Amino acid sequence: MPEYNWPDAEHRTLIGKRISRVDSPFKVSGRAKYTYDYHSPEMLFGRVVRSPYAKARILSIDTAAAEKVPGVKAVEVIQKVGSVVQWAGDEVVALAAVDETTAEDAARLITVKYQPMAHEVSDAEPPSGAAEAAGPMSEDDIWDAIGNQMPDAQFIQYLQEHGVSFHPTEDLLKEMKGEGASDAALDVIRKASYHEGKGGGRSPYQKAAATTLGDPDKALTEADVVSEGLYGAPVITHCCMEAHGSVVEWPDKDHLFVHISTQNVSGIPSQMAEPLQVPAANVHVHQDNIGGGFGSKFSADRWDIVNARLSRNAGGRAVRIMLERDAELEVAGARPSAYARVKVAAKKDGTITGWQSQSWGTGGPGGGGMPPIPYIFNIPNQRKEHTAIRNNIGPARAWRAPNHPQAAVITMCAIDDLAAKLNLDSLDLWLKNLDITGPRRETYREELGIGAELMGWKDKWRPRGQNISGNTARGLGLSIHTWGGRGHSSDCDLSIHPDGSVNVKMGTQDLGTGTRTTIAIVAAETLGLPVEAINLYIGDTQYPPSGASGGSTTPGGVSSSTRRAAVDAREALFSKVAPALNASSEELECVDGMVRVKGDPNRSLSWKQACAKLGAVPVNAHGHNDAVPSKNKPDLTNSGVGGLTMADVEVDMETGVVKVKKMVAVQDCGLIIDLKMAESACFGAMTMGISYALYEEKLMDPVTGRMLNPNMQFYRLAGLSDIPEMVVHMMTGKGYDERGVIGLGEPPVISPGAAISNAVANAIGVRVPFLPLTPDKVLAALEQKAGA
């Protein structure tokens, strides 16, 4: 059986070293091509007409004037007259024209008349006393649910629990099917029990979860200390630098060629096939580079499907639709909000005994679920209730470490407030309670020690509000986090050619996370070659399928499939070379660009000489990593990491401005392929953390229902001037390396928000309940403290 296991430390020449990315030279020189950069001859420019209302029924659509504009080649109505749009910026009509200015002008000639309806866009108030969705669904409720793309499972469960308040006819059901209702849902509507009632389903508030563990009442009553507070994080957007979009063309009437900005190259064909009635095998997807995704680019979006229709109507000519920046921020990605009122119970010595939370938040039309609170700490007695708010802010998408940053803010800030109430150093309280943090507790213990040292925690830490000089307050905060990160399903083809060149092909994508470099390092390490010797082909459906890049699943997936393919190809090469070296293939190894007999460097061939023994035909090997761990023998990837962030902040008490002065990240991710890239992932995540902790919020106007800041001036990202001294420590060596490769995309972005919020509370002596920690919120908290 070939040796697939990762080489041990003394036999690694590339894995775990600091290696520059293989694609950086293309990116720094502008040669790297993105979907937005793709031009095809005769390409048309698409333009989308969007709803200015957060909720409205479409009364009429007139495209006649636009169709007459010279240069307009196709017009496509996306939402028919009578449909109800559910968020501002929702797509209504699209057109394609010979150039962008013509498309812009023609789009302005399209007249859509709307009947505005009452909308709901707020989420920051606790839904106390508000009517909750509990009644039977009216016909309008069901139309809403279909229009909202309410997840089927949720839709069906609601119908089964609450029934309907009308008698559906088969004609109506047919119409609903036409609008996208699934057969399963229609079947449930058909069989749903009838109740008199006035559409309780119309309330935006819906009880999403209620769980009790142990005896929370007893824990709260018998506690020495109960700390109570309000915590939360608002809806933020992904704000990818490269907008969502695609260039789609039909080379002939049965084949589709799609350039698309996606985290999911291999998964796009089946998503486009069904709505366009073309076999998935006839959909060719290509993407060289993607300008950011962060969880928002897994799907072929509605505009991509429309794009294909426009192209078909225009005789197959390529059509480009890349979202304008305002649309990108309004409709192409939002992280659900989460807020909670929390009580934490503890003994005098800091042992946490109880948790009670009433949480709420919105993920747009779908509502959304409860974040995993209390986060990491398995507090023995808990009572949790969560209310989902369904509203018209646009749909939510996975945002780097879905639900974890919100859970960290709610949990780690509540626990930090408890530490303050107990007059304990937060670090000591964390250490005290590590026993209830589950399987990674010893990792956390080690990391907290290292982090404290790197931060100078013990020297710098002061009790809350006791490090103020003049108008300047300093403070420290910390948070810990976890994530899975097991490798996804991935297939890899690797060929060794008789001239010594090596090809690796895989239908994966590099989000800027270093996927290309990871694959090249693993292949080069296995074959004893330099990284530059690997010719790498990714980003195309002509290559073997590999999973979507989400949830930190890519490094484990692609490194495992590459390792298997490379080991098998190496074995095939050994069997051809062995006779020439008078050895058996088991005795051979690939080292330093040579194939040689183990322990006998004199019996060796250069890589080129060895490959020449292949004759005329290359060897090709296929490697597969299965998403189901038991199907991988041996298993080269793993799941479950621990990490932390510590922050040192300075707050101007007069202006409320927060400046992060220093940040420390300590992180494990199993066997590290490239230390340089791993550290960059942490530096980047801390930067993104500063951004969402201090600046980011999708601000909705309750009157118009529209986003107030759909641009990069008022949807502010952290800039270079916001970057503090940053320190990253990656856990490596015994206890970590042998776990196999684990993804790193999500974990380090989870804690910064909570850590910075805790540092601000430590500095100014009072909690600023919700992120982002903008000056107005800081000053309001200070004012409240002064008045208390």
Next chain:
Amino acid sequence: MQDDDPKNPTRESSGVSRRDFLKISGISAAAVPVLGTKVVQAAGTPVKVYGPGKTPVELTVNGKTHSLQVEPRVTLLDALRDGLDLTGAKRVCDRGECGACTVLLDGKAVYACSILAIEAQGKTIMTVESLMEGDKLHPVQQAFVDNDGSQCGFCTPGFVVATKAFLDRHPNPTSEDIRRGLNGNYCRCGTYHGIQGVLAQMKGA
């Protein structure tokens, strides 16, 4: 405002900003429907009027002169990307907020999304594509590679150009210079730490 702040680059160098132009073209709308350019008085200043419709534009980019037909409202960025297939400068915010479209106009870093193609005529335009010498990366580009100053890479070309222009003016920048001088480019992946490494590597080089 520092004169090399790329956030506000065009007033001095090109005379007419995009928004001023739009105002002026509004003023002159009645006098416009003739082919070619003509000159009208706007606020007492003679201003060339182009369009409407496509108008011939000559751009000197990376040492070569190109003739294009574009509408007067087309930005330098779109002319470069869609007209000349020079796609290094990226379109992100399209309104002078993010810096991803940074190019050099007569040696100064400017936002190409906020300058009209017609305004850039007669000036020397350098894009990121001009920085390599043959197969060799420019030292600033090499420093970006060495310091991992690029992740998804979409902001990178703009950042590289902005950094080069900044270093041309501040060969020995203080950290305060860097904070001020390179705060006009945003990166969503968070590569600023690597870019600080670029500056450290280039300092005095």
